[in-house]
Amino acid sequence: MSHRSFVWLCLLPLSISTAAFFLLPMAKLLITGSEGPKGFSEYLSIVVEPRYRMTLINTVVLAAATTVTTLVVATITGMFLQRHRFPGRSLLIAILTFPLAFPGVVVGFMIILLAGRQGLIGEVTSRLSGDKLVFAYSIHGLFLGYLYFSIPRVILTIMAAAQKLDPGLEEAARSLGAGPWAVQRDVVLPALMPAFVAAGAIAFATAMGAFGTAFTLATNIDVLPMLIYTEFTLAGNLATSAALSIGLGVITWMILALARSFSGNAVAAAG
Amino acid sequence: MRDRMIFAAQLLFTMLVAAFLVVPAGLSMTAGITVNYFRGIQSGLTLQWVVQVWELYASTILLSFVIAFGTLAVTLLAGVPAAYALYIRGGRLSRGVEEIITLPVAIPGLALALGLLLTYGGFGDFRRSWLFILVGHVIFTMPFMVRSVMAVFANVDVKTLDEGAASLGASPWRRFRDVIVPNASPGILAGSLMVVTLSLGEFNLTWMLHTPLTKTLPIGLADSYASMRLEVASAYTLIFFIMIIPLLVAMQWFGGRGGVR
Numbered sequence: 001m002s003h004r005s006f007v008w009l010c011l012l013p014l015s016i017s018t019a020a021f022f023l024l025p026m027a028k029l030l031i032t033g034s035e036g037p038k039g040f041s042e043y044l045s046i047v048v049e050p051r052y053r054m055t056l057i058n059t060v061v062l063a064a065a066t067t068v069t070t071l072v073v074a075t076i077t078g079m080f081l082q083r084h085r086f087p088g089r090s091l092l093i094a095i096l097t098f099p100l101a102f103p104g105v106v107v108g109f110m111i112i113l114l115a116g117r118q119g120l121i122g123e124v125t126s127r128l129s130g131d132k133l134v135f136a137y138s139i140h141g142l143f144l145g146y147l148y149f150s151i152p153r154v155i156l157t158i159m160a161a162a163q164k165l166d167p168g169l170e171e172a173a174r175s176l177g178a179g180p181w182a183v184q185r186d187v188v189l190p191a192l193m194p195a196f197v198a199a200g201a202i203a204f205a206t207a208m209g210a211f212g213t214a215f216t217l218a219t220n221i222d223v224l225p226m227l228i229y230t231e232f233t234l235a236g237n238l239a240t241s242a243a244l245s246i247g248l249g250v251i252t253w254m255i256l257a258l259a260r261s262f263s264g265n266a267v268a269a270a271g
Numbered sequence: 272m273r274d275r276m277i278f279a280a281q282l283l284f285t286m287l288v289a290a291f292l293v294v295p296a297g298l299s300m301t302a303g304i305t306v307n308y309f310r311g312i313q314s315g316l317t318l319q320w321v322v323q324v325w326e327l328y329a330s331t332i333l334l335s336f337v338i339a340f341g342t343l344a345v346t347l348l349a350g351v352p353a354a355y356a357l358y359i360r361g362g363r364l365s366r367g368v369e370e371i372i373t374l375p376v377a378i379p380g381l382a383l384a385l386g387l388l389l390t391y392g393g394f395g396d397f398r399r400s401w402l403f404i405l406v407g408h409v410i411f412t413m414p415f416m417v418r419s420v421m422a423v424f425a426n427v428d429v430k431t432l433d434e435g436a437a438s439l440g441a442s443p444w445r446r447f448r449d450v451i452v453p454n455a456s457p458g459i460l461a462g463s464l465m466v467v468t469l470s471l472g473e474f475n476l477t478w479m480l481h482t483p484l485t486k487t488l489p490i491g492l493a494d495s496y497a498s499m500r501l502e503v504a505s506a507y508t509l510i511f512f513i514m515i516i517p518l519l520v521a522m523q524w525f526g527g528r529g530g531v532r
Contacts, residue, residue, distance in 0.1 A: 006443035007360055010352035011368070014413070017349055018372055021406045025386025026378075032389050077288050080281040095289045097523075099296070101515050103472035105493045109508060110295035113302070118309065118501055120298065148292065209379030212474040212489070216496050228381050232479075242389070245382035253377040 029242050036239025045240065046247040052227070056247075059224040062139060063207035066146040067200045070154050073147070074199070075192070078158030093159075100152045104145075104212025111145045111217060112136045137218040145213040150203040161195030194263035201259030205252040224248050296512070303506035320506035324495070328507060331491035332514075338401060338487060339470040342408040346416040346466050349409075351459060354420035355451050359430065369421075373414040380475025383410060388479060401485045407476040412469050416462035423458030457525070464522045471515060488514075 034040045046052050081093055099107070115121045115136040125133040135141050165188065173183045211225040219226060224244065232241035303321065307314040353372075357365040375383055387407060392398055432454060436446045452459070474489040481490050488511060495504045 003437065003443050006447075007356045010356035010447075013349035014353035014372065014417075015368075017345070017406075017409060018413075021387065022375060022383070022410050023371070025383070025390040028390045029382065029386040073288055076281065077285040080285050084278065084281075086282075092285060092289055095293045096285075098516075098519065099292050101468050101472060101519050103474045103489050103492075105474050105489050105496065106472075106508060106511065109299065109492070109496050109504060112496070113295040113298045113505075114291075120294065148295075151288065151292065205377065209381070210475065211379070211381055211478070212493070215474075215478070216493060225379060225381055228385075232385065238389070242385060245379065245385050249378040249382045252379060253374065256377045 029246060032238055033243035033246050034239070036237075036243070038239070042239050042243040043247065046244055052244065055222050055224055055227045058139070058222050059208055062143060062146070062223060063204045066143060066150060066207040067204045069143075070147055070150040070203045071196055071200055074151055074154035074158050075196075078155045079162055079188075081155075082159045082162040096155050097152045099148060100156075102149070104149065104210050104214075105216045107145050107149050108213040108216025110148060111141050111213070115141055115144065139221055139223070141217050142214055142221055142223065145217065146203075146207045146210070149210070149213065150206060154199040154203060157195050157199040158192065161192050165191050197259050197263045201255050205255050208255075209248055209252045299505045299508045300512065301505075302502055303509035305502060308501050308505070320502045321510065323503055324507045324510060327503075328488075328491040328495070331486045331488050332510065334401060334485065335471055335488035338405050338408060339467045341405050342412055342470045343463055343466050345405070345409045346413050347459070347463070350413055350416035350462070351420055351452065351455065352447070354417045354424065354455070354458075355429075355447065357417070358421050358424040359433065369417070372417060375410050376414050380407075380411065380473075381479065383407060384476045384479035399482055399484065404477055404480045404485060404487065407480050408470045408473055411473065411476060412466040415465045415469065416459075419462035419465065420455050420458040423455050427454050429454055460525055461522070464518055464525070468515065468518045468522070471518075472511075 033042055036042045038045065041048075046056055077096065081089060081096075099110075102110070113119055115134060117134055117136075119134065119136060122132045122134045125131060136144075169187050169191070170183050173187045178186065209225060211229065214221050214223055214226050215229070219230070225248070228241050228244045228248065231237045231244065301312060302308040304316050304318065305312055305314060306317045306319075353368075357369055384407060387403070391403070397403055429451060432450050433446055436450045437443075441449070472489060473487075474493065477487050477490055478493065481487065486494070492504075492507055492511065495507045499507075
């Protein structure tokens with residue numbers, strides 16, 4: 001057998017499985033989205049229909065808030081851990097990265113243990129002020145859940161990027177008279193920009209499309225994945241759920257593709 | 272003095288973040304072996320919840336392992352040769368193929384699952400079997416295997432090795448078996464750990480694809496969170512932690528970055 005045909009043979013199993021179980025289903029999803037009573041305009045309903053548009057805005061705001069908060073938190077901790085050596089440092093790093101493999105449902109349960117009806121925050125607040133603070137089963141709980149999910153990932157990215165920074169640049173800035181804040185603002189943060197974009201895009205896309213956490217916390221949180229799920233299972237509305245999930249897929253894919261074109265390679269594991 | 276203050280403030284902040292991540296996990300682990308979580312640890316320690324979880328959900332744990340290792344087998348058989356072909360061939364077509372197989376990472380699991388349901392939901396026997404879930408997991412995890420193997424190829428200059436073996440008269444299949452695969456083993460290992468970890472924890476797709484008879488561990492977890500007492504849900508989560516932690520440690524140990532970032 002020639003080398004050329006061997007290479008083609010090597011690609012065959014993957015091509016067949018991708019065509020049958022990814023491309024074909026996606027094509028079917030696209031067609032189904034236009035087969036409802038509204039035809040192709042179903043695809044516009046995600047922005048035209050007020051109820052869906054509200055859900056889309058909610059989801060985008062939640063994802064943006066998650067991204068910004070995660071980036072701030074992870075930059076402070078990641079830079080700190082990368083810059084300092086002290087006893088217990090590797091334990092802290094282990095703790096901060098250990099939730100990486102938690103699925104969304106488990107993250108949801110973690111939030112219930114923190115802020116649910118029998119949760120720690122409720123316990124502490126009811127002892128302190130008599131009022132029991134319970135917010136797990138709402139969009140605030142979901143926000144906390146996405147932070148829990150994203151912080152470990154982003155910390156790893158920031159630490160890897162900070163390791164590659166040239167300390168000479170900071171020294172040069174200092175020797176030219178820049179104060180510590182100016183060095184951070186004008187030298188360190190711009191150099192970390194590609195890492196921010198890559199990590200931020202992953203956090204954003206995950207917060208847009210993840211389903212497990214919201215599902216565990218409450219089924220009536222008004223975010224896009226829950227809307228798709230309820231349209232499909234409860235309302236049996238195939239066309240709408242197909243069109244909405246295509247819309248959601250296009251948004252998350254575009255964000256990741258934009259970030260990748262800006263900062264090189266980044267593959268996300270959406271949970 | 273000022274530097275000490277900044278250091279202390281940052282350390283405190285980092286410890287708070289670590290507490291946010293570790294405290295609920297710790298709560299869940301202790302709740303799983305506490306007689307009554309509401310009354311706290313002084314109510315005594317017990318394994319009754321773990322036993323109860325095992326009685327109720329052992330089948331989900333077993334099925335999760337079957338699907339994870341089945342997914343691993345398929346991603347190895349289809350993914351490793353494909354990674355080789357894509358790397359050796361190069362060019363626009365290869366980049367296009369790589370782009371397409373990576374799409375399922377960016378597209379939410381819900382959309383993938385809906386597509387599979389709409390296309391194959393009518394094939395009753397297939398729809399009802401665990402193979403339906405396996406198919407979803409294969410599509411979702413394949414890019415991690417392919418990309419982690421391709422990353423190794425880029426580092427060890429597999430093209431030269433391959434051409435060297437070819438000039439010595441080795442057939443394509445022998446070269447693949449005796450030169451390519453051994454050289455790719457770090458990537459194969461990293462990819463395998465990633466595939467198994469992702470498959471064991473996959474929920475988004477699986478929730479849509481499962482039937483009452485094909486429940487995996489994360490489906491069982493969601494079920495217990497919704498309908499069982501907190502101690503049972505915690506004991507179940509504890510079992511999941513015990514399963515997943517060795518995999519995580521192995522991933523760190525082998526420095527496997529499995530293309531996650």
